Amino acid sequence: MPEETKLEMEETAARPRALFHPHSETPNIRVEPLAVDFLHTLADALNATLDLNTLMHRVADLVRSIIDYRIFAILLINDRTHELWMRFQVGHAPEVERRRVKVGHGIVGQAALRRKSIRVEDVTTGPEAQHYIDANPAVQSELAVPLIVKNKVIGVLDIESEIAGFFTSEHQRLLELVASRMAVAVENARLYTRVSRQAQTLTVINEISREITSILDPDDLLERIGLSMKRVIDFQMFTILLWNETTEHFEHRFSTRYGERVNRGRAIAPGQGIIGTAAAQRTPVLSSDVRKDSRYVLENPETRSELAAPLIYKGNVIGVIDLEHTRVNYYNEDHLKTLTTLAAQVAISIANARLYQRIHEEEQRLERDLAMAREVQLRLLPSAPPKVGKAEIAARFMAARSIGGDVYDFLDYGQGRVALCVGDVSGKAAPAALYAALVSGILRSLAPLELSPAEMLAALNDQLQERKLAAQYVTMLMAVWDDATQTLTLANAGSVQPLYVTRDTQSLTNALAVSTLQLEGFPLGLFPDVSYDETVLQCKPGDMVVFFSDGIVDALNPQKEMFGDDRLSTLLKHHPTAHQSAEDAVDAILDAVTLFQAGTDHFDDETVVVLRVK
Numbered sequence: 001m002p003e004e005t006k007l008e009m010e011e012t013a014a015r016p017r018a019l020f021h022p023h024s025e026t027p028n029i030r031v032e033p034l035a036v037d038f039l040h041t042l043a044d045a046l047n048a049t050l051d052l053n054t055l056m057h058r059v060a061d062l063v064r065s066i067i068d069y070r071i072f073a074i075l076l077i078n079d080r081t082h083e084l085w086m087r088f089q090v091g092h093a094p095e096v097e098r099r100r101v102k103v104g105h106g107i108v109g110q111a112a113l114r115r116k117s118i119r120v121e122d123v124t125t126g127p128e129a130q131h132y133i134d135a136n137p138a139v140q141s142e143l144a145v146p147l148i149v150k151n152k153v154i155g156v157l158d159i160e161s162e163i164a165g166f167f168t169s170e171h172q173r174l175l176e177l178v179a180s181r182m183a184v185a186v187e188n189a190r191l192y193t194r195v196s197r198q199a200q201t202l203t204v205i206n207e208i209s210r211e212i213t214s215i216l217d218p219d220d221l222l223e224r225i226g227l228s229m230k231r232v233i234d235f236q237m238f239t240i241l242l243w244n245e246t247t248e249h250f251e252h253r254f255s256t257r258y259g260e261r262v263n264r265g266r267a268i269a270p271g272q273g274i275i276g277t278a279a280a281q282r283t284p285v286l287s288s289d290v291r292k293d294s295r296y297v298l299e300n301p302e303t304r305s306e307l308a309a310p311l312i313y314k315g316n317v318i319g320v321i322d323l324e325h326t327r328v329n330y331y332n333e334d335h336l337k338t339l340t341t342l343a344a345q346v347a348i349s350i351a352n353a354r355l356y357q358r359i360h361e362e363e364q365r366l367e368r369d370l371a372m373a374r375e376v377q378l379r380l381l382p383s384a385p386p387k388v389g390k391a392e393i394a395a396r397f398m399a400a401r402s403i404g405g406d407v408y409d410f411l412d413y414g415q416g417r418v419a420l421c422v423g424d425v426s427g428k429a430a431p432a433a434l435y436a437a438l439v440s441g442i443l444r445s446l447a448p449l450e451l452s453p454a455e456m457l458a459a460l461n462d463q464l465q466e467r468k469l470a471a472q473y474v475t476m477l478m479a480v481w482d483d484a485t486q487t488l489t490l491a492n493a494g495s496v497q498p499l500y501v502t503r504d505t506q507s508l509t510n511a512l513a514v515s516t517l518q519l520e521g522f523p524l525g526l527f528p529d530v531s532y533d534e535t536v537l538q539c540k541p542g543d544m545v546v547f548f549s550d551g552i553v554d555a556l557n558p559q560k561e562m563f564g565d566d567r568l569s570t571l572l573k574h575h576p577t578a579h580q581s582a583e584d585a586v587d588a589i590l591d592a593v594t595l596f597q598a599g600t601d602h603f604d605d606e607t608v609v610v611l612r613v614k
Helices: 003-014 033-047 052-066 106-114 169-213 218-229 273-281 333-380 429-449 453-466 564-574 582-597
Strands: 071-078 083-090 118-120 141-149 152-161 237-244 249-257 260-262 285-287 305-313 316-325 391-398 406-414 417-425 474-482 487-493 499-503 512-516 535-538 544-548 606-613
Touching: 033 052, 033 169, 052 071, 052 083, 052 169, 071 106, 083 106, 083 152, 106 118, 106 141, 106 152, 118 169, 141 169, 152 169, 169 218, 169 333, 218 237, 218 249, 218 316, 218 333, 237 273, 249 273, 249 316, 273 285, 273 305, 273 316, 285 333, 305 333, 316 333, 333 429, 391 406, 391 582, 406 429, 406 606, 417 429, 417 453, 417 544, 417 606, 429 453, 429 474, 453 474, 453 487, 474 544, 499 564, 512 564, 544 564, 544 582, 564 582, 582 606
Parallel strands: none
Antiparallel strands: 071 083, 071 152, 118 141, 141 152, 237 249, 237 316, 249 260, 285 305, 305 316, 391 606, 406 417, 417 474, 474 487, 487 535, 499 512, 499 544, 544 606
């Protein structure tokens, strides 16, 4: 290789390399070393931030360092409206900043449409003057460069000057370099902003979902939905409509207008208006300008944008959520996606609230029915124990729930004879109470026959067999007191065995003795043709017979211990006043059981009947 050629190559390699600008009309134009230094500075500035505002301020400062401008703007394209709007500006009046420019209109619109930079030396003359929008009478020249990324125009860099012919080809090439780098940086910043906004939106949606899921009152829920929705999508008018199966229309259930709650009486049929269309098509509907939308039904004359989404639960449209705004093109695809996401959770929350409301209403109805049943049950029980000459009778009934299955009654046999019946129906609550009412009715119907205890139980069993109900039965203790002979005849159909309290004749202190009367038999209503045994007590003054249901001895305390037969026997033997009267005995037993339970819920009915011989 010749020595002079070698030296020439070394000098060429030592000089800073020029760059070729790919977006220029003449791609072979080289960028001089000064521009290369500028590009390095530009790259450092653009790569150091993902914040769009910071990015644009830095670009404006860098451009000013090479072009001494007074009027500068960065315009971005709205993909839905295909309009350019000023994202950043210096030197423009406020009314100009708010202006929207269609692609193809004005110098900036032409730059976006042609996808190449336009330099106008005099905006009043020349071929490009026809496109100039006279926004500032002082402007004489203009330079507009499109922002292109991935073969897509996303905006325009625009500089204007009050001096004709101010911008040179060098200015144009430098601004094209800025635009080529800035377009990528703007797209990255917008992507970052969009991802950040989506993450924030999802976080808020998650918070809203948790919040509205916890509300079970329908009216409170709808109001909270309206308040929460504004956190992710701004609106000026908001409406929730719910489907009425009776009228087959969507009815307004909650509406606000500029933050104030309003009442709207008009119902909407499926397919009617934008709301009805969203319901009928089961998909969200976005109307950018309702004045140009044939589906729109005039409700608010000031409405321009509307967004409606159906509320779908288990495949059924249960309502529609509707947002309105007075600005044209206000709602976008991001709003639509957000509302669609929220609508799914709103539908579930509304369905849950309505289900809870139905359950609550059913519970209230059931409570009213139970209260009436309890009133009927209490009226079936004797209002007061009977009066007999040589004995006193006391009774008390406490239901574990609103109504119970225990039953007791007194039947007048005449001539100083009284029958005592104490029973316990299987099960709890309403079914037990209804069966108890049946048993009580049969007892009263058999009373005129003045049957002995064994005969009465057998007859009652036969009657229940004729009215047999699956898995229903009643245990019962039957006794007949004869005042003339001071005897008590007893028979038992599977009930709790009564206690017999007497004076201990073997005790020097005349202490009380408590014994269990061993009486057994099959419960009533289970088997046909059952007979029962009887036993007769010859009583003396002071003797006491205590009848009680299993709710007494099975009562539990907080430690899950049972009251038990032993505690009851000890109470009757040693209580200072329990043996003084039948009423005192009943009070002592129930007070002791209540004290023992110490606030524990009663899981079974508690019935006590005491007969004391005078």
